Amino acid sequence: MLRTRATLWQPCSPSTTSGFLCQPSLWKRQQSNRGRLQAAPAIAPPTEEVAVAQTDATDILSDVSFPKPVTPSTRAPLARSRPRTQQEVEDSDDPVRFPSTWEHRAWVWGTLTLLSATAALGLAKVDDWSDGFATAVTLVAGYYLADFLTGIYHWSVDNYGDGSTPVVGEQIAAFQGHHKEPWTITEREFCNNVHKVFKPALSFAGLLLVASPWLPGWLQVGLAVTTGLTCMSQQFHAWAHMKGSQLPASVIALQEAGVLVSRKAHGAHHTAPFEGNYCIVSGAWNPVLDNSGFFRQLEKLVHARTGVAPRCWEPADSPLFKR
Ligand SMILES: [Zn+2]
Ligand SMILES: [Zn+2]
Numbered sequence: 001m002l003r004t005r006a007t008l009w010q011p012c013s014p015s016t017t018s019g020f021l022c023q024p025s026l027w028k029r030q031q032s033n034r035g036r037l038q039a040a041p042a043i044a045p046p047t048e049e050v051a052v053a054q055t056d057a058t059d060i061l062s063d064v065s066f067p068k069p070v071t072p073s074t075r076a077p078l079a080r081s082r083p084r085t086q087q088e089v090e091d092s093d094d095p096v097r098f099p100s101t102w103e104h105r106a107w108v109w110g111t112l113t114l115l116s117a118t119a120a121l122g123l124a125k126v127d128d129w130s131d132g133f134a135t136a137v138t139l140v141a142g143y144y145l146a147d148f149l150t151g152i153y154h155w156s157v158d159n160y161g162d163g164s165t166p167v168v169g170e171q172i173a174a175f176q177g178h179h180k181e182p183w184t185i186t187e188r189e190f191c192n193n194v195h196k197v198f199k200p201a202l203s204f205a206g207l208l209l210v211a212s213p214w215l216p217g218w219l220q221v222g223l224a225v226t227t228g229l230t231c232m233s234q235q236f237h238a239w240a241h242m243k244g245s246q247l248p249a250s251v252i253a254l255q256e257a258g259v260l261v262s263r264k265a266h267g268a269h270h271t272a273p274f275e276g277n278y279c280i281v282s283g284a285w286n287p288v289l290d291n292s293g294f295f296r297q298l299e300k301l302v303h304a305r306t307g308v309a310p311r312c313w314e315p316a317d318s319p320l321f322k323r
Helices: 024-039 086-091 102-125 129-159 169-180 182-187 190-214 217-241 249-256 263-267 286-291 294-306
Strands: none
Touching: 102 129, 102 190, 102 217, 129 169, 129 217, 129 286, 129 294, 169 182, 169 190, 182 217, 190 217, 217 249, 217 263, 286 294
């Protein structure tokens, strides 16, 4: 089979770091986390998937920097040269290595505000049983649609392009780098983790709100919730990388009920060449898409039209998947 390696897939260039501004809220969270971690039971050693994943691909972290010790204490600065193991992360006094910035928060809360306004205006239009039923059906459909959309999106950024790709390069670098250093997602504060998905959704959320006077209420609600769930999938993804001791009981319950993608279900994705289990809301679509060969057919179609082969056609021991 002809395999064409696009120049876009060359490894990303090393990133740089910038200074870190310590925030009072971060200090409080660090203290809180310290107590929690000290009280936590012993944690099992890193799994094989984690052991595979040390890397120089800290490109995904190019927009964040490493915290200096917040006091001139005995705490040693975190090393930039060697990524930590998951065990080290969970044992650390500084589990939050990548705090949110005000820019991250602006993208996330700006988009969420627009989507919430659209959903609220839509709900205000629902004034009879038929509209209520249509809204309920749309919400369920939107939940499953969001899972499907995350699968398509995740598949595309895992397999095509790199950090230099226009518009979505930042997201591509983040997803591809995540395979090499998967546990860093657990070290990110909420807005730091999800802003790369909320950022491109802001324009759509704005258009949705502007168009809302011309939309039926049930459709407004459905579109707003589907968009929100699709963006939030990056947080569901982070939860799927955390151990039970790091998660609220409510999240564990939702994962165990299959409402949110579980650690075990998402763990099936993290084996080179990363060719399946792409959906990260509930993961309900994963068996359907993987067993039907949906993505392989899509890849053949892309290859036939463009000559570009996906990264997952590489052998599992390809240098592309090594750190
Ligand atoms: Zn992936
Ligand atoms: Zn993952």
